[in-house]
Amino acid sequence: MSIFEYNGSALVAMVGKNCFAIASDRRLGVQLQTIATDFQRIHKIHDKLYIGLSGLATDVQTLYQRLVFRHKLYQLREERDMKPETFASVVSAILYEKRFGPYLCQPVIAGLGDDDKPFICTMDSIGAKELAKDFVVAGTAAESLYGACESMYKPDMESDELFETVSQALLASVDRDCLSGWGGHVFVVTPTEVIEKTLKGRMD
């Protein structure tokens, strides 16, 4: 198994009508053995910007700490939050800095930009940005997620329908992957509120 499959992960972000959803699984494993079922992969950068990191768990944690540090400095200097597009460029630059010894992570960034327009993007481990208008996926269950999202996605969904869609896509995909699953964690972010939910999934 490759190093990206050492810990196992599943991440998906989807765009709705003036809102977005970002969801992950909760398993932390060491190859086939499950160590924890409450590992947090999605982190808040600011109220309208979330980043999910898939891949090697140690790099997930370290990269998140570095990004939070960069954002806090930015907030002190500019006296405002970073826009999601800007943040995506920062992440891309930080990843490319380590071009010949990369962080073994694939980030999924989701945020509300100007006029609360939802923004999602994903990157490979050396910072190649991939913007999408509908959904982005990452992790060991990525191929299953592509299939599930492609069939379940509709444009301009409201927040509760978006929550349902993202949850079903995530649970269906991780049920086909040995290395991810054991529950789910979903954030649905609208201009006025953040809904955080834990999903009851198959624990095998």
Place this chain on the structure above:
Amino acid sequence: MKLDTSGLESFTPFHGGGNDLCGGFSSVPSFELPSSTNFDDFQKKAMQMVKPAKGTTTLAFIFKEGVMVAADSRASMGGYISSQSVKKIIEINPYMLGTMAGGAADCQFWHRNLGIKCRLHELANKRRISVTGASKLLANILYSYRGMGLSVGTMIAGWDETGPGLYYVDSEGGRLKGTRFSVGSGSPYAYGVLDNGYRYDMSIEEAAELARRSIYHATFRDGASGGVASVYYVGPDGWKKLSGDDVGELHYKYYPVVPSSVEQEMTEVATS
């Protein structure tokens, strides 16, 4: 006049004249080797292809009332789950069961072959074959294919004249008699629960619950085990399937969701 025993011969194209020494058992079934320039490399690749497939959990134990056999039902290819509904407990005949761990094709084929041999033994000797005999037949066949890339980790469980019998047989040629076995990538987790809860004098329900719980715990911790936990019981009248519980539902039965109190207050999102 020599009786025509060609019907008892297995599907070998050739068999030597030393059959009398073997007591009627013909030479080992074989097939032609594939032609390749580098046979050792081919063997190694064949073994590597099958190796990851030992992702499974199976267990069996002998107790006062008979033998309890249990297994999960997941088939995985590396990280991908190819099926959640594989039958890993193979019914060799109405009073003997075999478990599947390793290459699915290998296990299915050789268990069926063993079933054929057991039936032929019954017809030739007018009595059922013992579990000892059946497991020895399988072990000898697997030993003759040693090093050729078969991947079989099986337990033969049954009830014969001497009572309950349980043997572990694998594709390296090993054969062990025992009272408690677990095979597969999830076996360490299953052993933990099984060894802790095992007593010789359990009732059938208690033993079934122990087997079910052991499989459940293995599916929770092992990524390559999951699906449905099947439990079979082998008694003096043969085997009987006791239960097949979906492991996803078993989790919430053993550990029901307790609504937790809200720890974080809802805060107003700053609107700019």
